[in-house]
Amino acid sequence: MKMNQRWLGSWAFMMIVLLAQCDKAKEVEPNDENELITTVRLNFSEIGTSTATTFAFRDVDGEGGSPPSAFEKITLKPNTSYKVTVEFLDESKSPAQDITKEVKEEADEHLLVFTPAPASLLTYTYDDKDSRNFPIGLTGTAKAGTAGTGKLKVQLRHQSPVGGNPVKNGMPGPGSDDVNLDFDVEVR
CATH class of the missing domain: 1.20.5 (Single alpha-helices involved in coiled-coils or other helix-helix interfaces)
Known part of the structure; x- marks a missing residue:
């Protein structure tokens, strides 16, 4: 017993x-719940003119399934500066949900990362900051380099707190991708 x-x-x-x-x-x-984002719009407005162009990625049924219905090549003028705004939508719902608002509301947990390849293709300067003074990336300035072609990787990093402590530090490292796209770019 x-x-x-x-x-x-x-x-x-x-x-x-x-x-x-x-x-x-x-x-x-x-708490790393990534948003469903089916549409990304990159709005480029040439500084000093009224010329504005939107370049979009659209895949309404999300990852898998049908191929994207739009994945537009970004075309810029050499040595020209552009005001850039970014929009995110979930068009799998009706009406479409504007995820950009959610990214703004959760700015302390999001970072847009722009990585051109080659690096000389363009530079991006952040215009917006979160409550801890780290960049967000929904608005900024892009300056195109000399004529050439390449890629622009656009990542929306979701950087949720861990154990109640913020992890966003202005670097892409912590977190996971809500968006990870490689746009073709031509500067001509």
């Missing part, structure tokens, strides 16, 4: 320890 009581006591102790460990693991996991 004592053997059964010891075994039962040991089993109960192990279950308490195991449950306590599970609770601790849940506490440090980030």
Whole structure:
């Protein structure tokens, strides 16, 4: 009988320890719910003129399924500066949901990253900041380089707090992608 009581006591102790460990693991996991984004619009307005052009990616059924219905090449003038605004939509719903508003509301958890390849293709300067003075990227200035072709990687990084502590530090490293697109770019 004592053997059964010891075994039962040991089993109960192990279950308490195991449950306590599970609770601790849940506490440090980030709340990283990525948004469904089916449409990305990059709005380029040439500084000093009224010329504005929108370049879009659109895949209404999301990842998988049908191919994107739009993935437009970005065409810019050499050595020209542009005011850039970015819009995100979820068009899988009717009416479409404007995810840009959510990104603004959760600015402390989002960072847009613009990576041109080659690097000389264009430069991007952030115009907007979150409450901790880190860049967001929904508005900025792009300056096209000399004539050439390449890619512009556009990433919307979701950088949710971990264990109640912010992880966004102005760098792309922490978090996961809500959007990761490679636009073709031609500067001519």
